[in-house]
Amino acid sequence: MAYWDSEFQRVRSPLLRYGLAVVSVAISTAAALLIQEYQFRDVELPVIVLVIGLVTWYAGTGPAVVAVLLSSLTFNYFFAEPLYTFYVSTRDIPYFLIFVLSAVVVASFSAVRRRIEENLRHARDRLQDELEWRQQRDAEIRKLNHELTLRAAELVAANKELESFAYSVSHDLRAPLRHLVGYSELLQKHASGSLDDKGQKYLQTILEAAKRMGNLIDDLLAFSRIGRVESRTSDVDLQQLVKEVASEVGQQAKERKISWKIGALPACHGDPSLLRLVVVNLVSNAVKFTGTRSLAAIEIGAVNGNADKIEIFVRDNGVGFEMQYVDKLFGVFQRLHRADEFEGTGIGLATVHRIIHRHGGTVRAEAALDRGATFYFTLPKAVNPAEMKARQP
Template identity: 40%
Template sequence: MRGVLLNALRFVATKWPIVALLVFVNLSVLALIWVSLDNSRRQHQDRAEITSRNTNRLVAQSIAGDIDRIDLALLTTIDEIGRLRQASPKLEPGTLTPFLTRLQGRLPMADSVRLAGPDGVVIDGSGGVPAGINIVDRDYFAKLRDKAATGLVISQPILGRVSNKWVLIFARRVDLADGGFGGIVFAPVTIDWFEQKFNGLEVGVGGTVVMRGDASRDFDLLARVPHAGYVGQTKVSDTFRARITAKPEGDTYQAAAGADGIHRTFSYRPIANYPLITLVGLATEDYVGEWRKEAAKLAGLAGAFLLVTVFSGIGLLRTWRTLERRTEELARSNADLEQFAYVASHDLQSPLRNISGYAQLLARRYKGRLDEDADEFIDYIVGGAQHMSAMIPDLLNYARASTAPQVLSEVKLDDILQSVQTNLGSTIAAAGAEITVGPLPTVRAEPRQVESLFQNLIENALTYHPPDRKARISITAEPGSTGMWRFAVADNGIGIESQYFDKIFGVFQRLEPNRFPGGTGIGLALCRRIVTRFGGTIWVESKPDIGTTFFFTLQDAKVEEQKD
């Protein structure tokens, strides 16, 4: 149990960087998504405020334009009355009807344009008026009657006595020549007209458009879409009163509407110089709903990313654990293989020496005394034992080339080639070979293995050489790709067919063993393993009966110095 726990702790300790990286990546992604969603919500909020302000500006300008036209029509009517009274001080009922009818045709917002005398009786109007209509009890009539130079008066919402609809009255005083009160001209505009105007605005499902009086009118409700409350009511919150009183020029704010409890982003502004204000509110739920859709998509992507990274991380950890286990097994296998190679080389050499010794003893004592077949058999035994004795150290070197720890250092190849030529001195002399060595660099490698590399390539050139031709071997070097040297070991030997270019680098692969005996078939395989171990590549180019060139690359020693 303790061993299992220790292994688990060791596994966690070695894998915590991956776990930490996965946690960091996921937290970073979640943080980015959170920041993105927060910014997106702010952007939706900002867009709602801008849309609310822009829509409100359009509404206020449109209503101000309508009122300006109504007021201009009233002033035009007053001028017309003054002109007519110059001809006849007393206006007969119906005198202004054609004029007012034409004038009202240019005012689609007004139900009519009418004239009331000083006693409040409506005496004329566009399209005519019913008899007996008196407005003397109306507040706007009293205000204009009692105070000269009042200007345009806008009434409270009232129920029209002609249309029987809720209307706003826009009225002006008519003065007599002596300055006395001569009645009023007025134009009723239905509340429905304003609400139809509001209905055409894009304010969302939960949006609202409201027109109220300003603080001087106690914020009386004049029109609202959608309907909530009754026209004329002045019930508003203290916060609303304080806000508009403090900033009558207009502002944007968020609040829950008292009429329906819906939370909205409101924008308010005055309607020109008139005692009216408009409010446009966009429901928070409308624009937050769009944001929620975006948030849901991002949350889905984040969840998918989280699942992918978690499961990928789990898979990676499992793979890593499997690789570690296999690496440990491979290390044990390599260690066992190296131990086996050492043991095999030691234990096999002794019986091989016995076999070879006794076979040679038989050859010396009984050669010629037995028949020819016996002499041939003895020669086979001696040759096989000697060949086996040569293969064992080559196999051991082949195993060491990949299992021994790398201890790299600067290797001067000039010194290596001198050592190789010394080692092969007798073989070179026996073959009468001529070896030419060009300028060689210093590389980053292991001296013993580089020496084995060059020695095997030169031995190979000496072995596979026709006896009727003087052996010539050249060794050159030139800069290759970045940080590498390219070497060439060329000979004028028997050459190699192109189909054998890959085969010759395999273990125990030899060409024409009967014609050129003596090799073990491991030399070129060992060369490839050595070059690969140092990060290089090796290949061959050859033409039969002309010669062979082995190319390989090794790392320049200066590259490692620059890294250091």
């Protein structure tokens, strides 16, 4: 770099540049005279041309022109016949012209070289700037990466904490509950004779409350497990899945009159066991909330017209709900009906919401009070539907 700089750095000050031209011409003339003194012949022209080249190189075009003018004068004066006058005889004009021309050619070559080198230098500077900019960017990226790593570590720690929280809930919250139920039952058995009807009813309420709490804890644990288990995704035949779930849920409500309508459902991509949970929850809800209807109508179908996702709906003619509460619908333990109307812990739709979100989809609901409800969810399309069909027996 240092070599490059010293080699190609143009002399900056104009005084120095023009001074260099004058001094160089003087020195070259002196040198040419000296050489002539020692009887070497015809050296003056190359020496002067060489010097002009050097001046152009280090001092630029202006000083080069000056050097050419000066050296043509000195050449005329010292070397062209008649010597020691500025007189130019007609016979010397071609010789003189050739000298000037060759000086100009050398000067222009040097100038071109100089210009190319200037450009190179500019290019090099630009590259250096870019390099510095890139190094800065690299440093920034490294910093961001580092922050990201820290953040990931924090998240892992937070997740671990949550996991151990769920774990201790699973272990420690259930034990006292079991004792509550156990000893209440023992009390019921031992003291049923001495308790009046009211006392019996209180005991019964304690038992029911404890059992309900057990269900809540189990539901909550199952819900938290959705976030913690690793999902194993594959292409899923929704049609098959929905048919299976509908017949299962229908079995559990055999005494009810339900008209099922299952449309053509596309294949999707996701975790089969989690998606089954989604369908079970939505279909069970549809069965549950049509409980007051003499003929329940449940329809499951696909919404057309979505390019990169598939959208499925589950529609019922049940009690529905008021749309103003739709935002509360998917929250954990949120319920829009009283416990004595419809049983349940209020975790089903939260589970649906969580699973669909984990698959990168969305859930929404449309309903009107007493006029049924429709739940929509989107899922990624199957990656390779043909292959999935082939795998089926």
